[in-house]
Amino acid sequence: MRIEQLSDDELAGQPAAYWTGVAYQALIAFTRARQAEAGFSQPQFWLLRNLSANDLSPDGAGRTVPELEEAMSDYLRPEDDLAASAAELEQRGRLAREGDRWSITEEGEAARLEMKRAAPAIRARIHDGIPDADYVTALRVLGRMIANVGEQGPPGPV
Numbered sequence: 001m002r003i004e005q006l007s008d009d010e011l012a013g014q015p016a017a018y019w020t021g022v023a024y025q026a027l028i029a030f031t032r033a034r035q036a037e038a039g040f041s042q043p044q045f046w047l048l049r050n051l052s053a054n055d056l057s058p059d060g061a062g063r064t065v066p067e068l069e070e071a072m073s074d075y076l077r078p079e080d081d082l083a084a085s086a087a088e089l090e091q092r093g094r095l096a097r098e099g100d101r102w103s104i105t106e107e108g109e110a111a112r113l114e115m116k117r118a119a120p121a122i123r124a125r126i127h128d129g130i131p132d133a134d135y136v137t138a139l140r141v142l143g144r145m146i147a148n149v150g151e152q153g154p155p156g157p158v
Helices: 008-012 016-037 041-049 065-071 082-091 106-127 132-148
Strands: 095-097 101-104
Touching: 016 041, 016 106, 041 065, 041 082, 041 095, 041 101, 041 106, 065 082, 082 095, 101 106
Parallel strands: none
Antiparallel strands: 095 101
16 A cells, blocks of 8 residues: 555554655665666765765775775665775776775766766655655654654764
8 A cells, every 4th residue: 555545544553664664765776776877876976975085084094895884884785795886996996995995086086076966866856746844844753753762863864
């Protein structure tokens, strides 16, 4: 049954964990498909972001795959293989490796910026027909549910 077919009373009785799981799977699949159409994977984008001094890296220093996995532990999926993604980015000239440490190249920084430009269109499609106020309310409700079960949740967006 689709959510649109349920009455407000029926929706009020639905398990939040089920629907947040369905939403997560749908949104991740959509996002990754759009990124693949643009020629990159979500883990590749995360690698570039986490190695760029202009984005998530605090200092732009090279990092090992285990260090990168730790930095991305809140959002990596079981099927994400950072070592393979890094090797592919190295083949494309976007990452360089010295020993076991990976660093972003100038070409990688340009690719990160190009990949970043794909984000607004993905977000726009996901948010189509949803006023910002409703989106904010949904996130605040989710935040309250997380707090109600004694969790702090992830530190922020990725």
